[in-house]
Every structure is written in structure tokens, then in C-alpha cells.
Amino acid sequence: MTSTTKALILQPDDSRQRIIDALSRSPIEFTQHSFIDIEPISVKPETFNGYDGVIWVSKNAVRFAAHSGLSFNSATPMFAVGPTTARLAANTFGASTRCPTFKHDSESLLALPELLDVDSQQWLIVKGEKGRDLIFDTLRARGAKVDSIDVYRRVKRVLNDDRQVTQWMNTVNLIVVTSAEQLGYFLSSLPREAGSWLSRCDWIVPSERLRDLIPFVAADTITVTGSATESKMIEAIIKHG
Helix, strand or coil, X not given: CCCCCEEEEECCHHHHHXXXXXXXXXXXXXXXXXXXXXEECCCCCCEECCCCEEEECCHHHHHHHHHCCCEECCCCCEEECCHHHXXXXXXXXXCCEECCCCCCCHHHXXXXXXXXXXXXXXXXXXXXXXXXXXXXXXXXXXXXXXXXXXXXXXXXXXXXXXXXXXHHHHHCCEEXXXXXXXXXXXXXXXXXXXXXXHHHCEEXXXXXXXXXCCCCCCHHHEEECCCCCHHHHHHHHHHHC
């Protein structure tokens, strides 16, 4: 079976291998790139007690928290946006970690029963710099006292080779992007004449929020997976064919 799809997958470096393994067994041609580098933020080792819940916003939050020597009471309920982060947090800190079942985004996390009735509770969000303000703001609006700690930052990776963009424009007809930051840095790296190419491509994104950041293409050319997990993105790419 042959495929006419040539996919450009914009995602973090640490998510590549599973997608590479899956798509390498399919007829789909693909290339991958990240416009984001991850840098640690220096924080002092500390043990966090007295919280009614801890929220992990990403795998990087878990990794850099552990690297910085942060520790948590294993009896404290933990939550994550998606299942991969939840498993990593549970394995790293030895605490049960819940996440939404179907859609893996901030809105679905905030809809969990444990996060609805939080008046007068104390919550901690472990995240990257400037990340997930919706969770912070919503919990505070529900009456919780919310602290947050930033353990990493995302910085733009400069694309120095103009030939790379030209190659994408000449070959790629499916763009897969996993975050708003990847999308923003990607678009800002393109020449003005790339607009017609972008509008001809099909797109796969994890959320309606991200879909709404791509108003320059027809809505029926954008597939929303409901999750940025590798399995959901792989499924959508293969289904696209």
C-alpha cells in the first residue's frame, strides 16, 4: 500500500521515538522538528507538605522537579493533564496520579470531581515558566489557595537553514503540531510566501483551542484529536493516510 502523505510533525524532542517507531512501519513519509528547547530553572530542593492536591502540567515538570530534588508527601493526591505525565509522576514520586480519561487538556482536568469543590483548599501546580494559567486562575476562582513553582522554561530554537523551509513547502501536505508555542514559533519562522502552502495542507492538532489559532485554513482540513499523547497523534496520522 502506498501513501501520498508527507507529514511534518512539530513536537518536543522527547516525544519523537514512539512516533518514529510507529510511522516507520507505515507507508506514510514524515519528518520531525521542534521549535522549542527546554531549559531547567534552578530551584532549591524542598519537601512540599500540607497541600490538598498537586498538579503536574507536563512530563518536563515531573522530570525537572525530580532533578531539582523536590519531594512530595506520597499521601497527597496528584493530578496531571494527560496519562503519560500521570504515569511518570506516579513512578517518580510514588503517589497515585489521576488524569482525565478521554480528552487531555486543562478544561478536562478542571472538570474532574476532585477539582470542582476546592473552596479553602491548598493546591500546588508544578509547571514550566508562563504555563497553564487557566488551571491557576480557575482553582483560585473556585476558592482554593493556589501556589505554583516553575521548574523549566521553553525557549525558541532558531531555524538557521532556509533550505529546510523550502523543502517543507515543496513536499509536505500534512502538518501535525502539538502545542500553541510550537505553532507560534513555526509560523514566525516562515517567509510570507508560505501562506499559500499552509492553506493547502491538512492539519492535526490536539485541541479546539489550538485549532482556533489556525484561522487561515478551512475548518474541515483540521483534525482535532482531543489529546496530545503520542498514541492519539499516531492514530490520527495513520488514519489520515
